[in-house]
Amino acid sequence: MPVLDTRGPRPTAELLVECVAAARVHGRGPAAVHAVHGAHCAVRRGDRIALTGPSGSGKSTLLHLMSGLDRPTGGIVAWPTWTGSPLGRPGLVGVVFQGQSLLPDLDVLENVALPLLLGGAPDAAACLQAGSALATLGIGELASKLPGEISGGQAQRVAVARVLASGPALILADEPTGRLDRAAADRVVDVLVEAADALDAGLVIGTHDEAVADRMAVRWQMVDGHVCTGRPAAVPDRGPSEQAPSQQAPSEQVRSDRGSRS
């Protein structure tokens, strides 16, 4: 029986990421695509959010902005309690990518251990943690396989294991169950929710799967690049120790850098 997350948001929990009028335009001129515009949203520790919406509505783009992997072309994306973007800093944000994201020349265990090794963990500890994450996902026997030797669904679970192994404070999963059957999809969501609970992490799952979305306490709906969070489109309430983006040093936020990326 899948675990249903019925907890509501905790408005004073640590604010992990917030978007204030965030926008992302891909390309320029007549070919420009306004993938996200005017996004006001925030994720706190303990949040369990389903990000839903039709194909092309901007879910992946918004997740990439919140991860720091992409930069807004308008507005602000900020991580108020961290100093600067989480990019390249294991343990802060973990992203389960939508497509193939495993390195083909590394075996499954090495793929899962890689972020830990890059973060400075000793080999033995990284391998132990990676093996444990694979076992949690029920795919421990794949450890020595290369990505080319496993199925798409198995690769998707390896990608989830890779994120969980590094114990991030914010987990952003982009269609993590897209290639899985119902039972495997339920298991992956179980694992994501259990890991998020254990880490007191914020969890956002981009999904087309209503059964997955229904298991999250909160739903954000995207339509044509607009995100509806069900909350007023104002700067979210902050806990007493948290600064608004406008009070932070520029280096601690990612502002619009219109024109610097296409």
Ligand SMILES: Nc1ncnc2c1ncn2[C@@H]1O[C@H](COP(=O)(O)OP(=O)(O)OP(=O)(O)O)[C@@H](O)[C@H]1O
């Ligand atoms: N690198 C890019 N260059 C140009 N356009 C892009 C790029 N990435 C995304 N887009 C466009 O931005 C819009 C939003 O795409 P995005 O992938 O964020 O949507 P999505 O809701 O995640 O879709 P899906 O559910 O199919 O994954 C789409 O029109 C898409 O074609």
